[in-house]
Amino acid sequence: MSNSTTIYKIGGVFLLPFLWWLCADTFAFVSPLLLPNLTTVINRLYSLITTGTITQDLLATMYRWTIGFSLGVTTGTLVGLMLGVSNRLRSFFEFPFEFFRSMPITAIFPLFLIIFGIDDPSKIAMAFTPTFLLMVVNTSYGVLLTDPTRRKVAVVFGATQLQTFRKIIMMDALPQVFVGLRLALTQSLIVVVVSEMFIGTDFGLGQRVYDSYLTNSVSTLYALLIVLGIIGYIFNRLVLLAEAKFVFWAGK
Amino acid sequence: MISIKNLSKSFSSPAGSTHILNSVSFDIPVDSFTTIFGPNGCGKTTLVNIVAGLDRHFTGNIEGLEDTKRQVGFVFQDYRRSLLPWYSVRKNILFPLELQRLSKREQAARLEELLSAVPLKLDLDQRVYSLSGGQAQAVCILRALIIKPRILILDEPFAAIDYERTLALRKLISDIAKSLKLTVLFISHDLEEAIILGDQVIFLSKHPTQVVEVLRVDLPYPRSFEITTSLQFTDLRDRAVKIFKKCVAGTEIKI
Numbered sequence: 001m002s003n004s005t006t007i008y009k010i011g012g013v014f015l016l017p018f019l020w021w022l023c024a025d026t027f028a029f030v031s032p033l034l035l036p037n038l039t040t041v042i043n044r045l046y047s048l049i050t051t052g053t054i055t056q057d058l059l060a061t062m063y064r065w066t067i068g069f070s071l072g073v074t075t076g077t078l079v080g081l082m083l084g085v086s087n088r089l090r091s092f093f094e095f096p097f098e099f100f101r102s103m104p105i106t107a108i109f110p111l112f113l114i115i116f117g118i119d120d121p122s123k124i125a126m127a128f129t130p131t132f133l134l135m136v137v138n139t140s141y142g143v144l145l146t147d148p149t150r151r152k153v154a155v156v157f158g159a160t161q162l163q164t165f166r167k168i169i170m171m172d173a174l175p176q177v178f179v180g181l182r183l184a185l186t187q188s189l190i191v192v193v194v195s196e197m198f199i200g201t202d203f204g205l206g207q208r209v210y211d212s213y214l215t216n217s218v219s220t221l222y223a224l225l226i227v228l229g230i231i232g233y234i235f236n237r238l239v240l241l242a243e244a245k246f247v248f249w250a251g252k
Numbered sequence: 253m254i255s256i257k258n259l260s261k262s263f264s265s266p267a268g269s270t271h272i273l274n275s276v277s278f279d280i281p282v283d284s285f286t287t288i289f290g291p292n293g294c295g296k297t298t299l300v301n302i303v304a305g306l307d308r309h310f311t312g313n314i315e316g317l318e319d320t321k322r323q324v325g326f327v328f329q330d331y332r333r334s335l336l337p338w339y340s341v342r343k344n345i346l347f348p349l350e351l352q353r354l355s356k357r358e359q360a361a362r363l364e365e366l367l368s369a370v371p372l373k374l375d376l377d378q379r380v381y382s383l384s385g386g387q388a389q390a391v392c393i394l395r396a397l398i399i400k401p402r403i404l405i406l407d408e409p410f411a412a413i414d415y416e417r418t419l420a421l422r423k424l425i426s427d428i429a430k431s432l433k434l435t436v437l438f439i440s441h442d443l444e445e446a447i448i449l450g451d452q453v454i455f456l457s458k459h460p461t462q463v464v465e466v467l468r469v470d471l472p473y474p475r476s477f478e479i480t481t482s483l484q485f486t487d488l489r490d491r492a493v494k495i496f497k498k499c500v501a502g503t504e505i506k507i
Binding site for chain 2: 147150156157159160247248
């Protein structure tokens with residue numbers, strides 16, 4: 001990181017809260033119903049954390065999200081690898097996958113409520129579905145775009161089909177797998193939070209967000225949005241770190 | 253001696269069948285350097301893919317190279333795409349032995365043996381994507397040599413490398429071929445290069461590809477760049493140019 005841009009990056013972290021503070025706390029430009037004081041929101045956030053009221057919601061959301069996401073990643077990657085190597089399988093499944101991928105996934109939730117009930121399974125299924133679809137599509141593209149020259153190298157030096165698959169094709173597909181991971185991470189968090197806003201949820205950040213809207217607790221709403229933003233950001237950074245470690249060669 | 257006998261190959265498409273190779277025959281003496289030269293798109297790559305066992309759809313015979321699974325060393329033109337960017341220089345060179353499941357100790361011994369025979373300075377722990385084109389192609393050559401190949405095939409290996417490094421790489425491959433007594437089949441897109449490196453130059457024609465002539469090259473070793481100014485070399489080149497005219501006879505030379 002060069003020093004000339006560091007200052008802008010730090011500025012980007014603090015400028016928005018400062019403007020908020022300026023508009024709401026200092027000059028009260030905006031109605032507190034739309035934008036409460038920054039200090040109020042921070043106090044609210046602090047009490048949510050210290051009193052432990054947010055813990056159960058946080059755990060519930062994380063549980064649904066991580067289970068659905070990891071199931072989607074493992075099965076989606078496996079299916080993607082299979083579709084990538086088999087032209088027949090890929091041709092057969094091309095339409096169904098494109099169809100479901102193009103569908104606004106949140107619309108499927110009522111159906112999941114009918115199938116899986118109103119408890120956790122339906123929300124886990126919601127996190128699973130976009131993750132699975134994104135992983136299948138990206139992994140199979142990754143396999144499909146494997147460099148033919150490198151495959152030839154393996155063949156000419158006597159690699160078995162399994163060796164070519166494990167040592168060349170899977171490695172060459174890895175950068176695209178990570179593209180899928182990053183997209184799926186964001187999408188699955190979105191759908192989990194949205195699905196928590198529906199009936200039948202006792203705990204969950206989505207439910208808490210919706211509750212604070214119903215009860216007009218705008219400062220709680222903002223505090224929760226900050227929490228959700230931080231969660232999304234942390235996990236995105238984690239995937240980026242993993243990417244830098246495992247596919248350091250990508251694009252080189 | 254490796255003998256290519258009556259090699260033919262044709263593609264059939266809705267428009268009819270196209271002959272790529274039409275009864276190509278020539279000999280590759282062992283411990284000697286054979287270069288192949290011919291007009292663009294004459295099926296040179298198809299030919300070496302068949303010799304390397306990458307292409308099995310052909311008629312004819314390759315004698316003296318039976319059961320050579322894992323014993324053909326191949327160097328591709330595209331060195332960037334033929335190296336594995338997730339491996340270091342060392343692991344790239346050892347990749348063929350990794351495929352053969354040789355123990356780490358055997359691998360290390362083979363690498364040491366090879367490097368002691370090759371006058372090359374390389375940082376073995378470097379990432380391959382940070383190498384220069386010339387260094388990267390040298391790594392590809394070492395990777396092909398680590399299996400102690402019965403034949404080393406190079407498909408226009410220096411086509412994408414700048415002139416200065418090409419000269420150095422030519423010298424390297426020529427020296428190694430002599431000192432390790434390699435049997436080499438080298439496709440070249442450069443007439444001078446074909447003469448400098450080869451003990452014989454096989455001239456191929458346009459489609460359908462046939463052998464036009466085999467030019468013996470009796471230049472002394474080592475074959476350094478200076479050789480190109482010798483009378484013997486210029487004489488050979490004049491003959492080679494005449495042969496090349498025969499290769500493209502009857503077709504218009506296009507830009």
